Amino acid sequence: MTESSPTAAVLIIGDEVLSGRTQDTNLNTIARFLAALGIDLIEARTVGDRKAQIVEALNALRAGHDYVFTTGGIGPTHDDITADAVATAFGVALPEHPEALAILERRYGAEFNAPRRRMARIPAGGTLIANPVTDAPGFQIGNVFVMAGVPKIMTAMLEDVAPRLRTGAVVHARTVRVTGVGEGSVADILSAAAQANRDISYGSYPFGHGSVGEIGTNLVVRGRDAMKVDAAVEALLVELAAAGIEAMQT
Incomplete structure (x- = not known):
């Protein structure tokens, strides 16, 4: 609305959304969340589980807006490639984050297997976003906030995101x-x-x-x-x- 108001974009990631098997509700939740903070949601894109497509979209969005929010693709399965794509977009490594590793070890105990360990990989320089529902964290790197695709988890993560944002005048x-x-x-x-x-x-x-x-x-x-x-x-x-x-x- 005005030049002083922060702008934002949403990147929805997942073949299940594009196929119609899963109906996305996260965009509406994020739009309402941002409106209450006086942040203008300008753009939203949906891409599949293809690394090159995620990287291209993310780089375009983060260059054009103050904030980018991604949802989906940070779970333990082979098609959860959002962390890999974000690391590539920023040109950084994707090591295991010690705090994330400790959180997941406490959560799963003896059931903390290799697939679940994948969720501890955070792009270098990233900071964790708390997940009070299932503990597995999201992360922030630069102006990008990477969150879960499950609506209940994503909504809970927004509580940790809100204090990090520059707000504007409410519409x-x-x-x-x-x-x-x-x-x-x-x-x-x-x-x-x-x-x-x-x-x-x-x-x-x-x-x-x-x-x-x-x-x-x-x-x-x-x-x-x-x-x-x-x-x-x-x-x-x-x-x-x-x-x-x-x-x-x-």
Whole structure:
């Protein structure tokens, strides 16, 4: 929204997401997490379990944003290659991290086998991200935060990530519900409002298409100055009323 606000990107890693076997919910969780901190989520990509593809995407994203959050691919199996790819992207070695090793040894005891030991490999220079659910840590290196793909674990890891981030001004959002007409009927009004208020974001989200019930659209007004957002909503309601369009703030 503004130049002073940190920006972020999400890289979702896993063949299971691309195949449709697993429905990703992590993006929504991270988006809400970042919004509460005033960090603008600008971009999201999904890639498979292919090292070259992960490296390429990660290097592009970390160069273009203040923060990058990856999910998936840090487990004990052969296709968990995120740590390898991150190490390659940063041009560093991938040794066993002593603290990670100790955490995993305590967790698994006599069942701490070679596959589980793979999870102790952390790119050189990386710091651990705590995992209060299963203990196996994620890690941070540079502006990249590498987390688990399992939603419950990823969400728990965000608690350790939050204090490390530079925050910005929170975005305030208001919704105006338009009923009885489709979004094409309000497009000109919305466009004029957007042109008149460059520091305010306007979005239109229609509902009821193809159904017998009520049709309309939700107009969402966003901005970092709450007073300006409220004023923009009031102005929008006036313009809609003047055009004979039924609308109300929800």
